[in-house]
Amino acid sequence: MSTVLTDFADGVAVITINRPEARNAVDLETTKAIAAAIDAFEARPDLLVAILTGAGGTFCSGMDLKAFTRGEKPALPGRGFAGITERLPTKPLIAAVEGWAIAGGCELALAADLVVAARDATFGLPEVKRGLIAVGGGLVRVAKALPYHLAMQLVLTGDPLPATTAHSYGLVNVLSEPGGALEEARALATRIAANAPFAVRASKRIVASSVRYTDEEVFAEQREVWAAVTASADAQEGARAFAEKRAPLWRDQ
Template sequence: MSDELLTHEEDGILVMTINRPEAKNAMTKAASEAIAAALDRLDAEDHLRVGILTGAGGTFCSGMDLKGFLRGESPSVPGRGFGGLTEKKPAKPLIAAVEGYALAGGLELMIACDLVVASVSAKFGIPEAKRGLAAAAGGLMVLPDLIPHKVAMELALTGEFITAQRAYELGMINRITEGSALDGAMELARAINANGPLAVRISKQIMEESRGWPRDKRYEEQAKLLPKVFMSEDAREGSLAFAEKRSPNWKGR
């Protein structure tokens, strides 16, 4: 794996750190491919239950590496999108831990994550128009689904930044931390980890996929996925653990 992405495991959590602090973690093709490989590993290894994506050196990601762009390099992975993430998410939960700036493609990486924990000093924006470019990795399509349309329009057309507090008020991020965003993300990841992994994964799948289901077919489509949860060993274990006043011993099946 490229040294442009560092990974480590802790308590079933895979932490992925974009490691280009000298370039404000601007995204390269090598870093994108490394993120895609790490996300494949997150989904493939049963003992891993939650992923965290963050950046080294006090910045999340400043977007596409413009020097690479001028050389003709694309910081995307076919079928996976920018940063190996924006077009295909992992099946397991992914949290963004944001320090400093999440700009342009960096913001698009962030909103591709399921949950976001940000430092109180973090800043967010899609300033591509200032460089004669467009936020083509989800900023123009996904952001209006997450925040009011007119606010998303203003961000896209002006390229201006917003604060962590404003992002929280808009519902773009989940939690603001006074201290380390990664510490806050680890706390959130552990809260998820305490739950049945199969229930978590299927719940995420339903919440993602149901946005595209016809309204009159939603319960019908959901019913195709729910037996994987309700007929599982974990469903019985969760009920037994509750009755016996103990912590569940999840199997993920």
């Protein structure tokens, strides 16, 4: 059975890590499969939002340490851990988290644009407990998602963070009942997919860039993206649809 399952329908790509017997730990085979799924998502114009989740009640327990001890590294050049943490899709990505999202699993959640988590889910970056560091984006992104001192506590102690606490600090967008994370993520994805695709991608690009660049740099990039958006057919259609009191017909142009 494939280590990654895909379900592409109704504008939404659901990508499921399918190694429940290993708590969805990521090995090299899984890394390549996730990368291929992301490429397929990016290539299809009918798919507007992706959801990354895990099978069997666990999101992802990180790197497969057994494979690591055999010399295997679950990363791809230019793409990073799991084939995604260093090269994110241009379209929105939602993490639907049940159970544990620890180590590399937490890094996958941090790489997502939005996070939906079950109330009993748990996040964590325990790498220091194993003599490692969270180089799959965890150390880079955690202090942007959480207050500095809480982020430091997470990475220096390696202690877990309950989803309810993560939600109170903004790391989790939506809390679901246990077993309901994927359903809530689909509902969120549907709301996003109803919007103009080009504008959604452009908005993601600017927001993501704003946490990396200075204000001067991000405003310069924003002007460039804004010029492309305002010249698009969808911008004109959005204005016409509003004036005509009807649903817009997006062309992604």
